[in-house]
Amino acid sequence: MNNMTTPENPSSSDLVADWQTLHRVFIRPEDEKSRKTLIKYMEQILFGLHEFLNTHVGVTEAIPLATLAQSYSDTTISREPEKKLAEIIQDIINQIAPRAVNVASPYFIGHMTSAIPFFMVHLKAITAALNQNLIKLETSKVLSVLEKQVLAKIHRMIYNLGQAFYDTHVQNADTCLGLFTNGGTTANITALWVARNQSLPEIDGFSDVEQDGMTAAMKAHGLERLVVLVSERGHYSLKKAGGILGIGSRNVISVGVNASHQIDMTDLTRQVEAFEQDRKTRIAAIVGIAGATETGSIDPLPEMARLCRKHGIHFHVDAAWGGPVMLSEKYAGLLNGIKEADSVTIDCHKQFYMPMSAGMVFFKNPNALDRIIYHAGYVNRKGSVDLGIKTLEGSREASSLILDSALKIMGSQGYALMIEHGIDTARGFAEKIRKRERFQLITAPVLNILTYRAVPRELKHHVNAAATPEQRRAVDACLNKINTDLQRIQREAGKSFVSRTCLKIHPKDNHTAVVLRSVIMNPYTDDRILNQILDEQEMILQSPEISKHMVSLS
Numbered sequence: 001m002n003n004m005t006t007p008e009n010p011s012s013s014d015l016v017a018d019w020q021t022l023h024r025v026f027i028r029p030e031d032e033k034s035r036k037t038l039i040k041y042m043e044q045i046l047f048g049l050h051e052f053l054n055t056h057v058g059v060t061e062a063i064p065l066a067t068l069a070q071s072y073s074d075t076t077i078s079r080e081p082e083k084k085l086a087e088i089i090q091d092i093i094n095q096i097a098p099r100a101v102n103v104a105s106p107y108f109i110g111h112m113t114s115a116i117p118f119f120m121v122h123l124k125a126i127t128a129a130l131n132q133n134l135i136k137l138e139t140s141k142v143l144s145v146l147e148k149q150v151l152a153k154i155h156r157m158i159y160n161l162g163q164a165f166y167d168t169h170v171q172n173a174d175t176c177l178g179l180f181t182n183g184g185t186t187a188n189i190t191a192l193w194v195a196r197n198q199s200l201p202e203i204d205g206f207s208d209v210e211q212d213g214m215t216a217a218m219k220a221h222g223l224e225r226l227v228v229l230v231s232e233r234g235h236y237s238l239k240k241a242g243g244i245l246g247i248g249s250r251n252v253i254s255v256g257v258n259a260s261h262q263i264d265m266t267d268l269t270r271q272v273e274a275f276e277q278d279r280k281t282r283i284a285a286i287v288g289i290a291g292a293t294e295t296g297s298i299d300p301l302p303e304m305a306r307l308c309r310k311h312g313i314h315f316h317v318d319a320a321w322g323g324p325v326m327l328s329e330k331y332a333g334l335l336n337g338i339k340e341a342d343s344v345t346i347d348c349h350k351q352f353y354m355p356m357s358a359g360m361v362f363f364k365n366p367n368a369l370d371r372i373i374y375h376a377g378y379v380n381r382k383g384s385v386d387l388g389i390k391t392l393e394g395s396r397e398a399s400s401l402i403l404d405s406a407l408k409i410m411g412s413q414g415y416a417l418m419i420e421h422g423i424d425t426a427r428g429f430a431e432k433i434r435k436r437e438r439f440q441l442i443t444a445p446v447l448n449i450l451t452y453r454a455v456p457r458e459l460k461h462h463v464n465a466a467a468t469p470e471q472r473r474a475v476d477a478c479l480n481k482i483n484t485d486l487q488r489i490q491r492e493a494g495k496s497f498v499s500r501t502c503l504k505i506h507p508k509d510n511h512t513a514v515v516l517r518s519v520i521m522n523p524y525t526d527d528r529i530l531n532q533i534l535d536e537q538e539m540i541l542q543s544p545e546i547s548k549h550m551v552s553l554s
């Protein structure tokens, strides 16, 4: 545990865990030598890793998972210290970083995880150094106050309820405009938790679903079923919420989508009216999506809000992905209607470009979270203003400090530039795909996500000629193999990365087809890189591994 020794120190074999060295790793460095050593470590982290990310433009080292797994199968904990901090850092730079995924690469356009501004690393280091716990004031003090302020800023971005409203609530200990969470999943669970409790309120002889549970609540309300409605494109965290909250994941019902992958309002209205007539079923919430995970599509939020208002149903908008688009004057209109939502999820580690992991959930009604208050004797006592009273998580880090600082460093204009670059570049990418003979654009980007698939020249006429669901199923079966292998081969080559998913391509079909999915949020991803990615895919298409799949149709 000789962590204060300099990196130049010889072997690790004489490292011992004793009381003296234990003290040294806990106290702050007192002398000049120790300070220099610590600064050197920070340099190693900041520049060693940064150099790696700059030089390895590719995505990851081509090494099979099975080989990796073999090198990580020792399950013993060594009694004596094995390495000094400097060695550990060097090992991470040399052995972990190249085999991790370089999500900062501009060629990495497959997922919602991407490059982050460099200052985020500094901000993350600060939150670790302060190590505040936002569960209670006693371990966070000013950060609890700051958290309320940042949440109010984002609440204002969404709802813009006027100066007087924010003056009243920004630091009001009795109300809460939102919460920082671990991510979009816990944000969605929290929103549906509140919605569930609102939809099963206290009535004669029954006080509280939170305390008495679902069986008692359903019996008291004369219900057999509680449901949540969301389009087929809903994130699977909503199903998890259904399971956890006792609603049942099957009762998170998928509503059909139109050709643009937005919720089908006719189908939704029909289902709502049917459930309203069935006195044994109650709708806990309807969820609108503002930036669907697979397609980036945005539901018709104003129409959904009207339907929810008409029937008195909680309207939740999952804007985990799309929320920050509101900072762009150019594209904010895409999220029109979001201010009608009762609750909204926004992820920080997505388009707020923060490091893993942080999300937020907001409530229009500043008292909505009163439905899930919990107290404990040692923290969050009755009458306390601790933020942990109303959070699903217990201990939480000071993510608000990172978001607040980032908003100050970037300004809304800085974020707008990144968001607009993503959307504009994705639209340009869609044009390139349309123009290339060997590709078929499946979903055009509304935001910065699009899907497409490769269609070898030899199969183009089969795609065009397929007129019935059966014919399309046969062509898609062949194209599925081609696109699955294409995506795998490109990923394994390690230079570029697009992801893949399955979507129903033709509205009349019952089957889904494999599509390639691209998410463009790295400011360095440009036309040249996108062309290279398509060129590489065209090359792979001509390989024997792909041609073998064409035999059955051609």
Ligand SMILES: Cc1ncc(COP(=O)(O)O)c(C=O)c1O
Binding pocket: 112, 182, 183, 184, 185, 186, 188, 235, 237, 291, 292, 293, 318, 319, 320, 321, 347, 359
């Ligand atoms: C629309 C949407 N909602 C929720 C989530 C879940 O967020 P997280 O992974 O932060 O839990 C995601 C993640 O991709 C998402 O795209």
